Amino acid sequence: MYGPNHHGWIEVVVGPMYSGKSEELIRRLRRAQIAKQKVIVFKHSIDDRYSAKDVVSHNGNKIKAINISNAEDIYNYIQEDVDVVGIDEVQFFDDNIVDVATDLANRGKRVIVAGLDMDFRGEPFGPTPKLMAVAEFVDKLSAICMICGSPAHRTQRLINGKPAKYSDPIVLVGAAESYEARCRLHHEVPK
Numbered sequence: 001m002y003g004p005n006h007h008g009w010i011e012v013v014v015g016p017m018y019s020g021k022s023e024e025l026i027r028r029l030r031r032a033q034i035a036k037q038k039v040i041v042f043k044h045s046i047d048d049r050y051s052a053k054d055v056v057s058h059n060g061n062k063i064k065a066i067n068i069s070n071a072e073d074i075y076n077y078i079q080e081d082v083d084v085v086g087i088d089e090v091q092f093f094d095d096n097i098v099d100v101a102t103d104l105a106n107r108g109k110r111v112i113v114a115g116l117d118m119d120f121r122g123e124p125f126g127p128t129p130k131l132m133a134v135a136e137f138v139d140k141l142s143a144i145c146m147i148c149g150s151p152a153h154r155t156q157r158l159i160n161g162k163p164a165k166y167s168d169p170i171v172l173v174g175a176a177e178s179y180e181a182r183c184r185l186h187h188e189v190p191k
């Protein structure tokens with residue numbers, strides 16, 4: 001993918017929920033494995049939607065991953081012979097993930113991160129914007145808007161079937177919460 005002088009780099013895959021970020025991350029990591037490269041995969045432990053231990057896409061594709069909650073935990077697992085480092089749900093880490101990804105790339109690793117670029121309010125999410133700034137490659141994926149079928153770049157948060165308000169707390173005990181992909185026109189965040 002890159003030039004003749006072997007050095008590391010950062011790839012970022014972003015988009016709303018259901019845009020295929022995990023699918024794309026898994027695809028790139030599998031191809032690296034086919035090329036006999038040593039691959040290691042991490043995901044933030046807050047995301048346990050299907051399996052505590054794997055990166056799993058909404059269509060059921062999966063790859064083994066290590067659950068961590070701090071960016072620095074990555075160093076406990078990285079050996080010199082690792083070629084490719086994958087990180088899913090990168091938006092949940094703090095800004096230290098930017099330094100860790102940069103350090104790994106500087107040490108010759110290919111670093112592939114995937115995550116949400118915007119939160120349910122449509123605002124930049126955690127460290128993702130900074131990672132996009134320092135990365136060599138950025139791919140912004142779209143899903144399909146569940147209202148009109150257009151390309152969707154935003155994630156609609158629904159609480160008991162209604163659009164979540166801007167000020168609604170992130171953790172709502174006892175409420176039925178769901179998310180769907182929406183385009184700009186149909187993304188609703190009541191004040």
Ligand code: ADP
Nearest residue numbers: 017018019020021022023057058059143144181
């Ligand atoms: P992400 O990691 O971005 O949430 P995934 O890779 O887990 O996305 O899942 C992508 C898959 O989700 C698609 O291939 C498709 O099968 C499914 N899907 C469900 N709802 C939608 C939608 N609204 N738009 C696009 N794909 C969707």
